[in-house]
Amino acid sequence: RTPSPTPSDIEEMNKPVIDWRMFDPRRWLHRKYLPYLILLGLILTLVILMSVYDKQIVKWMTPVSKKLKALPGGWAIPIGILFVISFPPLFGHEIIGILxxxxxxxxxxxxxxxxxxxxxxxxxxxxxKSICSSHGRKLEQNNLSYACLAHIVREGGFWIALVARFSAIPGHFTTAVFSTCGLGIILFSIAAILSLPKQLTVVYVGVLIEEAGNGTVSGREKLISDIVLVASVLITIVAAWWIYDQMAKAKPEVLRNRRRARARK
Incomplete structure (x- = not known):
């Protein structure tokens, strides 16, 4: 027999898909959010500087680009950098893509x-998978959001993984969940490959910066780029909303399983 829901379980089940309180500016003024605010400020500053000084950036990058293109296997350098900054996941992936x-x-x-x-x-x-499996199991026991995501991945398999890869949920976080909740490397690889077009937007930003710096970008190209960027953002938001909705629907089952596990102890 499954124990009745606890008051905390009922509170969790009644929570909305998205906690709109997180968008309250006063909530982000807490000291624990300071590193995130600094990171956001750095990203916004970088974006503004790249928009204002696009011509200077291209002028500075021209000799570097010529050297990299002339190097035998120069294309392997950014591949290696992208691989290295994945352990642990570090900031800079988008910058490499733009460059x-x-x-x-x-x-x-x-x-x-x-x-x-x-x-x-x-x-x-x-x-x-090799280092963090035990930590993943503990996290699944203690973190409800992680447990719900792991549950829908196990139930939905490849399609959930694919939509999650297209969503605004950080890719490295979903990779951690997929590797510790039983998704095989073949299905993971297929989902990762099919979601790679997300990177096209980042690279296209670099192309536009280069063209703007050289004065070769046209109004039509600018319009197309704006449409592509807006469409990419909308796809990631819709995908993330759907994933969070599936997590919310899985919440009662996850909480029920937790109560059963506690009752067996």
Whole structure:
């Protein structure tokens, strides 16, 4: 017999899919959020500087790009960097993607970023699977959001994994969940490969910066880039909403399983 829900279980089940209180600016003024605010400030500053000084950036990057292109296997350098900054997941992936767009253009740059991203994710998968499996099990017992995501991945398999990869949920976090909740490397690899077009947007930003710096970008190209960026953002938001909705629907079952586990002790 399954024990009745506790008051905390009832409170958890009544929570909305998204806690809108997280968008309250006063909540983010707490000291524990200071590192995130600093990181956000750095990202916004970088974006503004790249928009304002695009011509200077391209001028500075021109000799560097020529040297990298001239190097035998120079394309392997950003692939290696993308792989290294995946252990542990570090900030800078987007910067490398933008630089690849500036130096190699859209399709070659995308191929480089896709290769580095995929190799980094596979490496992360095996790292989490071999080192963090026990930690993942403990996290699943103590963190309800993690437990719900792990539950829907086990139940939905590949399709849940694919949508999660397209969502705004950080890829390294989903990789940790996939590797510790039983998703096989083959299905994980297929989902990772199919979601690689997400990187195309980042590379395209670099292409636009290079064209803007050279004065070759047209109004039509600018319009297309804006549409692509907006569509990419909408896809990630919709995918994330659907994943969170599935997690909310799985919450009663996860809490029920927890009560059963406590009753058996």
């Amino acid at each position: 690849c767009g500036v130096i190699w253009g859209l399709w070659v740059g995308f191929g480089i970023v896709a290769a580095g991203t995929f190799l980094g994710e596979v490496g992360n998968y095996y790292a989490f």
